Amino acid sequence: MADKKIQRGLNLKEFKNPPAQYRGAPFWAWNTTLEEQDLKWQIDKFKEMGFGGFFMHTRSGMATEYLGEEFMRLVRGCVAKAKGKGMLAYLYDEDRWSSGSAGGKVTKNKEYRQKTVCLSLKTPEEMQKLCEKDERCPEFLKAFDIVFDKSDRLESYKTLSVDEEAVGEKWYAYVLLGRRSGWYNGYTYLDMLNSEAVSEFIMVTHEAYKKEVGNEFGKTVPAIFTDEPNFGEINPKAYVRDGLDAEFPWTQRFATMFKDKYGYDISENLPELVWNLSRNKPSKVRYHYYAFTTELFALTYCDKVGEWCSGNNIDFVGHVLAEPELYSQMRTVGECMRHYKNLDIPESICFAMRLNSQRLSKRNRSFIREARKEWRASCTG
Numbered sequence: 001m002a003d004k005k006i007q008r009g010l011n012l013k014e015f016k017n018p019p020a021q022y023r024g025a026p027f028w029a030w031n032t033t034l035e036e037q038d039l040k041w042q043i044d045k046f047k048e049m050g051f052g053g054f055f056m057h058t059r060s061g062m063a064t065e066y067l068g069e070e071f072m073r074l075v076r077g078c079v080a081k082a083k084g085k086g087m088l089a090y091l092y093d094e095d096r097w098s099s100g101s102a103g104g105k106v107t108k109n110k111e112y113r114q115k116t117v118c119l120s121l122k123t124p125e126e127m128q129k130l131c132e133k134d135e136r137c138p139e140f141l142k143a144f145d146i147v148f149d150k151s152d153r154l155e156s157y158k159t160l161s162v163d164e165e166a167v168g169e170k171w172y173a174y175v176l177l178g179r180r181s182g183w184y185n186g187y188t189y190l191d192m193l194n195s196e197a198v199s200e201f202i203m204v205t206h207e208a209y210k211k212e213v214g215n216e217f218g219k220t221v222p223a224i225f226t227d228e229p230n231f232g233e234i235n236p237k238a239y240v241r242d243g244l245d246a247e248f249p250w251t252q253r254f255a256t257m258f259k260d261k262y263g264y265d266i267s268e269n270l271p272e273l274v275w276n277l278s279r280n281k282p283s284k285v286r287y288h289y290y291a292f293t294t295e296l297f298a299l300t301y302c303d304k305v306g307e308w309c310s311g312n313n314i315d316f317v318g319h320v321l322a323e324p325e326l327y328s329q330m331r332t333v334g335e336c337m338r339h340y341k342n343l344d345i346p347e348s349i350c351f352a353m354r355l356n357s358q359r360l361s362k363r364n365r366s367f368i369r370e371a372r373k374e375w376r377a378s379c380t381g
Contacts, residue, residue, distance in 0.1 A: 026054055055092050067205070094226075099229045110137070117267075119274055193293070223314060233332055
């Protein structure tokens with residue numbers, strides 16, 4: 001898969017007995033308490049079954065500490081076992097998925113936790129009380145006086161102080177930290193729009209693997225897999241006037257960086273992210289927000305991680321979240337093609353005969369041709 005010498009194509013002899021690069025490699029679920037003897041026995045079975053290698057994929061239920069001393073000892077042992085059997089040992093960059101938090105090791109630091117901007121009818125006092133137990137740490141941003149037309153579209157809006165009365169409905173904007181979850185071992189997902197947070201993820205994960213098995217990068221360890229990174233989830237309203245909160249991906253310097261690019265303060269125009277303008281007028285603000293968030297995420301994550309991989313002689317393989325449909329992409333990554341740019345080996349998920357899986361595979365092949373990349377991966381199930 002990563003051996004450039006083999007990429008000229010297969011001859012008949014190699015076709016009959018393909019080298020490791022051309023053989024399948026399972027997502028090898030690491031769970032319960034990991035035992036070296038069991039892991040090496042399973043590698044022997046992979047070889048007997050005809051696999052060319054394996055992805056060491058941490059899954060739910062693993063009792064061995066992720067990235068801990070024992071975990072890394074076992075990674076080294078599996079890499080050595082693979083090398084001895086002429087197989088490939090692929091790394092996986094997260095405790096379960098989505099990639100970014102390093103199993104909560106990075107997001108113990110509140111500065112690196114995922115952030116959203118939330119529009120709500122709740123007053124600052126109400127929001128503070130609601131969030132006091134879950135460490136979402138609401139930070140008041142703006143208050144808005146919003147007037148709707150007869151079709152429930154934005155007739156007008158303006159900012160006002162916390163104490164001012166509104167002519168229309170009074171909505172408040174807050175910056176919130178992500179929700180803590182057992183999925184992230186009691187912490188949150190990463191702020192994927194924060195370059196410093198992603199740098200810390202690389203330090204905790206990629207640099208740790210480099211220290212342990214970096215001498216095999218580009219050889220027995222050809223690639224590291226990233227799984228479903230995303231900027232969060234845009235949660236627009238199901239119904240225009242349902243009174244519920246609406247949340248959008250954010251980061252601490254979002255408004256400053258946005259103003260540097262577009263010349264205006266998006267924090268004063270947040271209602272346009274939630275509600276359509278009167279008379280069906282298109283929203284420049286909404287277009288700018290989606291375009292900016294997509295590019296910022298690409299620069300901060302895939303470009304940065306891809307650059308690290310390129311500088312350390314290891315291929316960057318994987319896929320982003322919610323790729324099958326344009327709408328799902330828009331809500332979680334903006335658009336997936338931009339993020340493939342610095343993936344050495346873009347991957348697509350193909351589940352049975354689902355139509356969206358087939359479309360995704362065709363789109364993946366199209367990108368490979370357009371970008372003149374030499375490899376693509378397909379996860380089937």
